[in-house]
Amino acid sequence: GSGSRLSFPLTIEFFDEPLRQPMSDEPLRRTQARRLFTRSERLGTKASGVAWGMLQLSSIEALVVWCIDLPDGVCSSAEGAPTTSDAGLPAGTRLYCSTQAWRSAELQRLMPLAERLRRERAGESDR
Numbered sequence: 001g002s003g004s005r006l007s008f009p010l011t012i013e014f015f016d017e018p019l020r021q022p023m024s025d026e027p028l029r030r031t032q033a034r035r036l037f038t039r040s041e042r043l044g045t046k047a048s049g050v051a052w053g054m055l056q057l058s059s060i061e062a063l064v065v066w067c068i069d070l071p072d073g074v075c076s077s078a079e080g081a082p083t084t085s086d087a088g089l090p091a092g093t094r095l096y097c098s099t100q101a102w103r104s105a106e107l108q109r110l111m112p113l114a115e116r117l118r119r120e121r122a123g124e125s126d127r
Contacts, residue, residue, distance in 0.1 A: 004087035008045050008074055012066070013037040014052050025094070027065050028053050036066050046072050050094065060106040065098045 015035040023033040031053025038049040052066035075088030089095065 006074065006087040006089070008040065008047075010047055010068070011039040012049065012068075014064075014066070019051055023051050023053075025067065025096075027055060027063075028067065031055060031065065036068070038068055045074050046070070047074075054101070056103075057100070060103055060110065062101050062103055063098055064101050065096065068095045068097070069093070070095060 013036070015037065017035045019033045019035060023029050023031075028051055033051040033053045036049030036052045038047045040047045048069040048071060050067045050069055052064065054062040054064050056062050070089055070093045071091065073089050073091040073093055
């Protein structure tokens with residue numbers, strides 16, 4: 001790899017509707033896979049949402065995972081034609097992404113405790 005950055009804007013919508021068929025791809029096969037919709041904002045880049053799911057990491061956080069198909073691939077050149085200095089992904093690439101997220105019900109339950117601890121620490125630092 002060249003170490004070049006490749007970025008392209010996408011609008012992603014996560015739907016609660018389960019997929020009809022279970023996913024066989026890791027890590028989505030370990031989740032209740034749901035429908036994902038993508039819309040590319042950059043001309044010449046086709047992206048198709050495949051699925052998303054959540055893996056519980058603890059009682060308060062989860063790993064949100066999703067995948068997107070790039071049927072025509074993507075490259076960083078303005079014209080869409082790869083050059084030797086461009087970063088790119090070949091046609092037929094399935095791109096996997098993830099991010100950590102707080103579970104809202106647990107977060108709401110813990111926020112008053114966190115606020116109380118902040119006030120107690122602030123009171124200790126005043127001494």
